[in-house]
Amino acid sequence: MTAQIRIDPTLCRGHAICALFFSDAVDLDQWGFGKVAVSVIDSERDLRRARRAAAACPNGAFVVTGADGSVDNGARRPRRLRVRAAR
Numbered sequence: 001m002t003a004q005i006r007i008d009p010t011l012c013r014g015h016a017i018c019a020l021f022f023s024d025a026v027d028l029d030q031w032g033f034g035k036v037a038v039s040v041i042d043s044e045r046d047l048r049r050a051r052r053a054a055a056a057c058p059n060g061a062f063v064v065t066g067a068d069g070s071v072d073n074g075a076r077r078p079r080r081l082r083v084r085a086a087r
């Protein structure tokens with residue numbers, strides 16, 4: 001089992017959430033944008049952490065891909081914020 005992680009710089013907005021979930025593999029640059037420090041994942045534990053980081057990324061910038069190149073993070077879209085009007 002081998003997977004890879006990457007951060008799409010065109011989608012990343014510098015929330016730094018991915019670094020909280022997977023600090024062993026993600027560094028932050030001087031502006032707080034995520035940078036992948038270790039791109040190859042080769043343990044189940046790290047794969048779970050990578051998937052959690054991908055699920056937590058609000059912009060869908062954090063991507064986990066399997067050995068065959070398919071996206072392995074649930075193929076999620078960026079979340080929409082729903083706001084209800086106060087009564």
Ligand code: SF4
Pocket residue numbers: 007011012013014015016017018019032033034056057058059060061062
């Ligand atoms: S959580 Fe997503 S948007 Fe935020 S720094 Fe990480 S990859 Fe970028």
